[in-house]
Amino acid sequence: DAGITQSPRYKITETGRQVTLMCHQTWSHSYMFWYRQDLGHGLRLIYYSAAADITDKGEVPDGYVVSRSKTENFPLTLESATRSQTSVYFCASKPPVGDTQYFGPGTRLTVL
C-alpha cells in the first residue's frame, strides 16, 4: 500500500551509540520532514528536505544528521545518542504544491 513507513517502530539504545531511524514514502513527494514529539513541546521540526540531496535544519537539529540520496528515503541518524533524545520521532512528506503533510506511524526511541 502507498504511504509512509518508519522503521524500527520501537528502539532501545544506550548513551553514546549511533542510531539510524528509517523513513520511506511511496508517493514520490518532493518534501520530507523529521519531527520529534515530547510532552509539553508538541511536534518540533528537526530537519527537512525539499528534494533529493537538498536538506536543511529545522528548530532542533543539534545531535542529528540526515541524508537524502533517493526521493523516497529520508534516514535520520543520531550520531551519539543522549538521554535527552528519548522521544517519539515522526517522519512526514508533502507534495511540492500545498502545505498538507502526511505522517508516518512514528518510532518510539528510548536512550538509556
Next chain:
Amino acid sequence: QKEVEQDPGPLSVPEGAIVSLNCTYSNSAFQYFMWYRQYSRKGPELLMYTYSSGNKEDGRFTAQVDKSSKYISLFIRDSQPSDSATYLCAMSAYEKLTFGTGTRLTIIP
C-alpha cells in the same frame, strides 16, 4: 513566547456535546491553517485544512479562522467516543508547519 499557543487540556466532555478547541498565533506570515487528529501511539492525520478567514465545514467538524485576531478554532458537533484523541493545530509558512502542543480530548459515553 511560542508562535502557536494551544490549551493542552485535558478536556473531558459527555457524548453528544459540542467541543471547542482553540489556538492563537503570533506570526502574521502563517497562511494555511490545519487541524490534525492523533490517536494514542499513532501518527497525526489531517482533519481539516483552510487558508482564509471564515468557517469551513466537513460533516460534524467546523474549522474557523479569524486572521485579524490571529485565532483559529475547531468545533466538533455531536461528539462521539471515537473522537477521543489529541487534536493538534498547525500553521504553515514557507513550506514548513508549526504545531501547537495539542489538546487531549476524551468523550465520555
